[in-house]
Amino acid sequence: MKLYHAPRAVNPERTFNFLKAKGKLDAVEIAEISIMEGEHKQPEYRKLSPFAQVPVLVLDDGTKITESRAICTYFEGLFPDPNLMGNDPKEKALIEMWDRRVELMLMLQFAMWFRNAHPMMAPLEKPQVPESAAKSEKSAKRFAERLDAHLADNEWLAAGRFSIADITLYLTCGFCNVMQWQPNKELEHLGRHYGAVKERLG
Ligand SMILES: N[C@@H](CCC(=O)N[C@@H](CS)C(=O)NCC(=O)O)C(=O)O
Known part of the structure; x- marks a missing residue:
């Protein structure tokens, strides 16, 4: 799976650091997007993120997940330890x-x-x-x-x-x-x- 990330932007940093806290950064391919250079507004990127926002997680079957917290929920299910979203x-x-x-x-x-x-x-x-x-x-x-x-x-x-x-x-x-x-x-x-x-x- 591939995570589209924009370093220093707070929403992408949320998913990135969530994965880091799980010790699983090596489980995803990271592609960096420059917001200041407008890469997120390019037609190719809009095919992944219709609202032209970062982050996006693209699964191996082509499913696209946007919204930083939704991506974190997916990671939580995939990598349950350490638990970061609650046990009960x-x-x-x-x-x-x-x-x-x-x-x-x-x-x-x-x-x-x-x-x-x-x-x-x-x-x-x-x-x-x-x-x-x-x-x-x-x-x-x-x-x-x-x-x-x-x-x-x-x-x-x-x-x-x-x-x-x-x-x-x-x-x-x-x-x-x-x-x-x-x-x-x-x-x-x-x-x-x-x-x-x-x-x-x-
Ligand atoms: N609710 C979305 C917000 C995503 C978002 O706004 N990302 C910002 C970077 S922190 C962005 O892509 N901004 C591009 C723009 O405003 O053109 C999420 O949690 O992922």
């Missing part, structure tokens, strides 16, 4: 709950801020809307504080153990650097969590 219904629900919170209330809000404010994003986000950037910045910063408060009482985000939710949060914090925002440096418990995930992923 309660763990699965708690891990999904926190992973979706991070994705929707931090990653997505930050992405809207970044896309609407950073000059590098001007070719991809037309038009850039400063009001949207300001609103999303506020939402992302507010949610980072809520995550920090949760991590003050919890070593890991969900179910008392390392999971995909921790990977999503760690990568999102790293991604925030592009706007010179480092939530893991500003917020004590996010910082402790960031260091722990970094050590774990190696």
Whole structure:
């Protein structure tokens, strides 16, 4: 199977690091796509990803899976150890709950801020809307504080153990650097969590 990956872009990094945490990077062929050079908008790539997004996983039978979390779900089924999405219904629900919170209330809000404010994003986000950037910045910063408060009482985000939710949060914090925002440096418990995930992923 072949994973279309864009290094440094947060959604592709999510699938890549999920697979890395499973110790299975060698199980897939990796093809790098340059978003800044517009490779994801080329007709050949659109045949794999109709919405022109990265990542995409193409299975040996030709099936195409997009959506980073769906790709992670496929990897979880294929490579069950270590478990990163929950062992029983309660763990699965708690891990999904926190992973979706991070994705929707931090990653997505930050992405809207970044896309609407950073000059590098001007070719991809037309038009850039400063009001949207300001609103999303506020939402992302507010949610980072809520995550920090949760991590003050919890070593890991969900179910008392390392999971995909921790990977999503760690990568999102790293991604925030592009706007010179480092939530893991500003917020004590996010910082402790960031260091722990970094050590774990190696
Ligand atoms: N919900 C999708 C989002 C994928 C996505 O937006 N990927 C970004 C890179 S992080 C992309 O391909 N952007 C290209 C563009 O905006 O033109 C997922 O989780 O895979």
